Amino acid sequence: MRTNIRSTGRDATFTETARRSQIVECAIETVCEFGYAGASLSRVAERAGISKGVITYHFASKAEILEEAVAVVFARGAEFAMRSGAFTGDSEPHDALRGYLESNLAYIAAHPREINAVVEITRGHRDADGRQVFGTAWEEREVLGLLEEIFREGQRLGHFRDFSPRVMAVAVRRVIDGFSFQVLAHPDTDVAAYTAEVVAMFEHATRAGTA
C-alpha cells in the first residue's frame, strides 16, 4: 500500500516513509504507556526525540496517526499468521480455530505493547461527533467475519455443535484481546500453557457430539 502524501500525487520518499513509521511506532508506545487519553502529540514527539511540528508535517491530524497505527499492527498480525502457516485455507475447522488462537496469542505474547495500544485505540478513538471510529460495525466487518466463517463451516461439516457463530466469535475475540493485559501485567506468564488452556476451552466449547 503506497501512501501518497498531501495529495501531491507523488509517491512517498524513503525519508517520508521512515518518519511516518517512526512516528507511528512512538505513538503506539505512548498509547501503551499512558493510555489513549494520555497519549498527546507532545509525548509522542518527546519519545521520538523530534519536535511536534514534524508530526503535523507528516500527518494531517492526530487521528491519522492512530488510524495508521491500527492498520499497521493489523497488517503485521496478518502477516505473522500467514508466515506461521496457521491458515492453509482448507484446514479442518478445529485446526483452523486452533491455528487462529495460537497465532493470535503467539503474536500478542511477542508484541503485547502494540496490541495493548491497538485495543486502547479501538476502544477510545472517536470522531468529532463522539462516535467510535473502530466501533462494533468496524469489528464485525474487519474482525469477526473470519471467525464466523470458520464456525459456520465447522457446523456444516458437523464437527462443531450448534451454537451461534456470532456469539462464539465475539467470545473468542474478547479472550484474545484481553491477553495483552495478562502478558503486560505478568511478563512471566507461561505462554504455551496459557495458549493450551485457551485452545482447550474453545475446543470444548465448540465440539459436537457431547450435548
Added chain:
Amino acid sequence: MRTNIRSTGRDATFTETARRSQIVECAIETVCEFGYAGASLSRVAERAGISKGVITYHFASKAEILEEAVAVVFARGAEFAMRSGAFTGDSEPHDALRGYLESNLAYIAAHPREINAVVEITRGHRDADGRQVFGTAWEEREVLGLLEEIFREGQRLGHFRDFSPRVMAVAVRRVIDGFSFQVLAHPDTDVAAYTAEVVAMFEHATRAGTA
C-alpha cells in the same frame, strides 16, 4: 454506608446525597456517550443542568466522581445478583456458574449504559503517575476471585474438568464485559437467546468427563 463530606465529620445531608448521586449518574451517562477521554466536567455539568462549580463543590476531584461511579455500579450489580437469588451460597458449581452468567448478563441487558461507562472508566482511568487505578491487580482482587472459587470447588467435586481457574475466570469476565457493547450496538438483541448461548458455551467449556 454513610458518606462524610470533606472530612468535617458531618454526615451528608439529603441535598448532598441527591446532588452527588445526580452528578454520578450524569457522569456515567457522559462517559457512555463520549467515552472516558471525552467525558469532561463541562459536559457532565451541562447534562446535569448545573454549573461546573456545583460539581467541584460536591466532589474533591474528577477522580472521586469516576471512582464513586464504579463503586455505585458495582454495588447495584451485587444487589441485583443477590435479589435475583443467583447465589444461594451452597449451589452446585454448574448452577453457580450459570447463575453468575445469567445475573450478570441480565443486569447488563437492563443497564447497558452504566456498565459500558464502568468498562470505559476501569480501562481508561489512571492516576497522576499514569498507572491504571483499576488495573489488573484490582480486577484480580475484586472481580476474578469469586469466579475462581466457583471453578476450584467444581473441580474438587469432579463436576468440572481440569483447567486453569484463572484463565477460565478471565475468559468469563471478558465475555461478560463485552456484552454491553453488543446491547448498545444492537438494542434489539435477544437477550435470552444470547444468554443461553453464553451459558452453553461455558458449560461445554468447563464440564468434566467428555475429554
Added chain:
Amino acid sequence: MRTNIRSTGRDATFTETARRSQIVECAIETVCEFGYAGASLSRVAERAGISKGVITYHFASKAEILEEAVAVVFARGAEFAMRSGAFTGDSEPHDALRGYLESNLAYIAAHPREINAVVEITRGHRDADGRQVFGTAWEEREVLGLLEEIFREGQRLGHFRDFSPRVMAVAVRRVIDGFSFQVLAHPDTDVAAYTAEVVAMFEHATRAGTA
C-alpha cells in the same frame, strides 16, 4: 472599640464577639502558615472547624478580616508595650529607644506567628485597584511617627547625633519586622542576646559625640 455588626446599630453580642475573634485568630494562623496568597477563606474555615458561611456571616468581606487582624495585633502590641512600662512618656531618648526595641522584640519573640502574619498582610494586601492598603503612607502615619518623635527629641537634647529621623526610623522598623522570620526559622534563638545586639547596634548608630 465596640463593633457594630451589619449596621443594625445594635452592639455585638458575646457570641458575635467570640466568633469574630476566633475567625481572626484562625486567619492569622493561616496567613502565617500559607502566606498571604495561600490564605483562602476555605483554609481559615477548615482551621476554625466551621463552615465558610460562618465567616461571611460575621464579616462583610475577606478584607475586613485581614484588616481586623492587623488592628488586633497592633492593639495587643501596644498594650504589651504599655504594661511592660517601656514608655513612661518623659523617658530620656536613649532609654525610650531601648524600651521601644526591647518591648517590640519581646513581643515578637512571644508571638512570632501573629507578627509574621501581620507583616505578610501589610505587604500583600491590596484593594480592588491593586493599591496596597497598608502601604508606605499608612506606615508613615501609624508606625514611623512615634520613632521619629523619639529621634527628634534626642537630637534636640543633643543626646543623638545629627541624622535623618525618617531614615533611622525606617531602619529600626525594618530590623524589628524582620525579627519574626528569625524567630520562626530558628526557634532556639537566644532572644536576650539578639535583643542586646540590636539595642547596641542602634545605640551606636544614634549616639552623639563620637564622630
Added chain:
Amino acid sequence: MRTNIRSTGRDATFTETARRSQIVECAIETVCEFGYAGASLSRVAERAGISKGVITYHFASKAEILEEAVAVVFARGAEFAMRSGAFTGDSEPHDALRGYLESNLAYIAAHPREINAVVEITRGHRDADGRQVFGTAWEEREVLGLLEEIFREGQRLGHFRDFSPRVMAVAVRRVIDGFSFQVLAHPDTDVAAYTAEVVAMFEHATRAGTA
C-alpha cells in the same frame, strides 16, 4: 549561561531568548504593580501583548518564570556591583561595607521596580507544599554570607567593634531591601543623601573604639 529548552538538548534560539526575556520583564513589572498574589499569567500576557499560550510555550510553569526573574535580577545586581568597582577584593572592611551599601542602594534607586518585584517574590513564592522557596535558608546561603564575611574580617583586624556578624548582616539586608519601597513611594527621594545616611548609620553601628 546558555539555556537549554525543555531538555531537548537544543540551544535556545534568538527568538526564544528574546521571548523568555520579554516575559520575565513583564512578569517583574506585573508583580511590582499588582503584588505577588495579584500577578497572574493573564496579566503578564496582557502586558506583553501576547496570548497566555505563548507563556506556557516558553516556560514550563509560572514558578519557572518567577524563579528566573529572581535569578536575572540578582545577576544584574551583581554585575552592576562589579562594574561600579565596589569590591576590589582586598578593600579595607569599612570601605567594603560602604561599597556594598552604595552599590546596592544605587542599583535599587536605578531599578526600584525590579527590586520591589524580587522582594515580593522572595517573600511570597511557595512550593506546592506551602514552603517558601526563597526562605530563610536561601537568604542565609545566598545573601548574608558575603556581609558576614566582611564583618568578621573587620573584627579580626580590629576595625569593627565586637558584635554578631549575623545580626548585623540581617539588619543591613533589611534596610537595603526596604529601600525599594522608599524609592517607589517617593520618587523624588534624594538618593545620595539617603545613601549617606545609611552609610553613616552602619559606620557608627560597626565602628570600633567607641564603646
Added chain:
DNA sequence: CATGAATGAGACTTCATTCAT
C-alpha cells in the same frame, strides 16, 4: 446565629493545530 448550597470568574496548564521560515 448558622450553614449548606450554589455560582461564576479566574487561576494554571495541556493540547491539537496552523504557519512562517
Added chain:
DNA sequence: AATGAATGAAGTCTCATTCAT
C-alpha cells in the same frame, strides 16, 4: 523536509461571595 513559534480552546480546580433555609 523540518521546526520553532504561536494560538485559542478547553481542561481541572480554587476562590470569594451570595442566598435560602
